[in-house]
Amino acid sequence: xxxxxxxETVRRGLQPVLEGRRIxxxxxxxxxxxxxxxxxxxxxxxxQTVTSLARRAKYLLADMTGDEVLVMHLGMSxxxxxxxxxxTDNPGNFHHERAxxxxxxxxxxxxxxxxxxxxxxxxxxxxxxxIPRAExxxxxxxxxxxxxxxxxxxxxxxxxxxxxxxxxxxxxALLDQRNVVGLGNIYVAEALWRAxxxxxxxxxxxxxxxxxxxxxxxxxIQTIRAVLHEAIEAGGSSLRDHAQTDGSLGYFQHRFxxxxxxxxxxxxxxxxxxxxxxxxxxxSTYWCPACQR
DNA sequence: CGCATCCCCTGCCTGC
DNA sequence: TGCAGGCAGGGGATGC
Numbered sequence: 001x002x003x004x005x006x007x008e009t010v011r012r013g014l015q016p017v018l019e020g021r022r023i024x025x026x027x028x029x030x031x032x033x034x035x036x037x038x039x040x041x042x043x044x045x046x047x048q049t050v051t052s053l054a055r056r057a058k059y060l061l062a063d064m065t066g067d068e069v070l071v072m073h074l075g076m077s078x079x080x081x082x083x084x085x086x087x088t089d090n091p092g093n094f095h096h097e098r099a100x101x102x103x104x105x106x107x108x109x110x111x112x113x114x115x116x117x118x119x120x121x122x123x124x125x126x127x128x129x130x131i132p133r134a135e136x137x138x139x140x141x142x143x144x145x146x147x148x149x150x151x152x153x154x155x156x157x158x159x160x161x162x163x164x165x166x167x168x169x170x171x172x173a174l175l176d177q178r179n180v181v182g183l184g185n186i187y188v189a190e191a192l193w194r195a196x197x198x199x200x201x202x203x204x205x206x207x208x209x210x211x212x213x214x215x216x217x218x219x220x221i222q223t224i225r226a227v228l229h230e231a232i233e234a235g236g237s238s239l240r241d242h243a244q245t246d247g248s249l250g251y252f253q254h255r256f257x258x259x260x261x262x263x264x265x266x267x268x269x270x271x272x273x274x275x276x277x278x279x280x281x282x283x284s285t286y287w288c289p290a291c292q293r
Numbered sequence: 294c295g296c297a298t299c300c301c302c303t304g305c306c307t308g309c
Numbered sequence: 310t311g312c313a314g315g316c317a318g319g320g321g322a323t324g325c
Contacts (some may be wrong), residue, residue, distance in 0.1 A: 078315070124303080281297065
């Protein structure tokens, strides 16, 4: 599920139920996700009040009243589900029935108001860890991370510096979170199609011989921003999983131009091409060979 | 260092 | 129908 728009959608769903609320108990239902939990993980979260829920790249960062930040990554198949307190529509019923848990519900946050937030992740590529707030910026996860695509820092000059001399494909360079964060296989494909740029061309080909931004960088950046903004507005893309915390689906997948559209006619006005699929660095690339150069 | 490949894991879809 | 194989939105480890 989660590239930047999906993670941002999850953040917006969780924010109202987490921010300013106390986590009275953390129910950890297995010893590991992608990585082992630290032995005292649940104890360190229990009793903390979440002061803010932020997003950095594809990570969720829950700052808490202690000196640690809860860092969460959804991997490929992670999702959160919010369950309101049981019996809220029946004030006379004080019997709070436990929300039914399924096989891949790995972590349950019990909130002070009786609601629960459940993390589900069938493939367990996601993870959670606690990092002291003071060490966050220098942590290995974030230290070498690239810039946010929706902020002011993404400029042609910045990308020229990252892409100069690089022989790797433009697609691989955009997926590399050390350059720009947040893009994944879907949104790289969509952005490159909109920009009319081939995923096969080298990253370095967007930079002049003297290391200055070539003419394609500015429009590519604008395209990346536009795609991400539209996807966030649509609540992300829902392929196999639910993107949103209330179980509803994002709908950006209905606006895909190339992703998962092999053999479909290219929708660019005047283009007679057909969307093709091939493997690049072990992952599927969708593109229109006729209009992406 | 840059770059490519493999791998973690489960579920779902396809083709035989 | 059953089963093997391939593939899936991410990214860390390894090796050349």
